[in-house]
Ligand SMILES: [Fe+2]
């Protein structure tokens with residue numbers, strides 16, 4: 001495993017950003033209401049214009065297949081996922097962003113286990129089941145190292161409890177819609193983090209291979225997962241889920257839970273000048289990423305647009321070059337074994353048999369991809 005402690009502080013390399021962030025914070029803090037209002041209004045209009053131009057450039061109504069790897073990353077021979085190194089050095093990271101990744105991991109891990117009920121695709125099943133194992137191991141390790149109950153409380157008692165004991169029991173369709181919302185969100189984050197050769201992801205500087213690997217695979221299967229999951233949902237189901245997921249799940253986690261948990265578990269990091277800077281950067285990240293990802297999600301999930309193949313290929317290439325080569329290679333060798341995904345139909349059918357026909361969203365469909 002790569003020795004992250006030997007890495008130079010990536011945040012220090014891009015320190016000119018601090019001037020821009022400081023200037024923006026100063027405008028916010030010291031300008032009069034008159035100018036503050038006008039500056040913010042201009043920024044919002046420019047931002048929405050930029051978002052629209054991005055969606056027009058990146059999306060299409062056509063169903064395009066990108067030329068990117070379609071294999072599953074498994075542990076190398078002789079190793080299991082639990083043998084990998086999940087230690088995460090957050091010493092030089094943006095501590096709010098670190099907490100955000102941890103909390104999102106708790107939400108995502110149990111959903112990945114439910115993928116058997118959500119997809120008939122071999123690649124998607126194989127990749128997501130691995131993600132469930134890895135994110136769970138990561139949550140356990142984070143809990144052990146930081147004391148914050150990522151695994152025992154947030155993953156098991158909150159999100160897993162809600163998904164397995166409520167959503168799964170009462171509405172597989174709703175589960176499917178939540179899965180679709182999640183799948184339609186990842187690539188927009190990767191797009192933002194790819195900016196300027198991966199500047200934002202490096203700036204946040206959470207030193208782990210876990211998310212770097214996970215997001216590459218999300219890019220690889222997004223052209224399968226989103227179209228498959230949205231096809232049997234009604235428009236009203238998609239709109240309601242999109243709204244509830246973003247407004248009642250993502251926003252509270254990001255804007256309420258993360259600042260509170262960070263303050264509770266890292267008070268010395270938070271109450272310092274660097275903590276103030278980290279908070280300003282995290283707020284800026286949220287102000288851009290949340291609306292950008294949510295509107296992109298809406299375009300895919302509700303309007304039915306797809307990523308252009310060429311844009312997904314660009315996304316994959318930049319992420320691979322700027323992040324994956326650094327985090328997921330050790331002594332020049334990839335830390336995973338790349339395999340053809342195993343056939344999942346038999347296992348899927350066994351699981352789906354336990355669900356009633358009314359609840360089963362795939363009852364009248366056949367396998368969509370060989
Ligand atoms: Fe995943």
Ligand SMILES: [Fe+2]
Nearest residue numbers: 128183218225
């Ligand atoms: Fe996924």
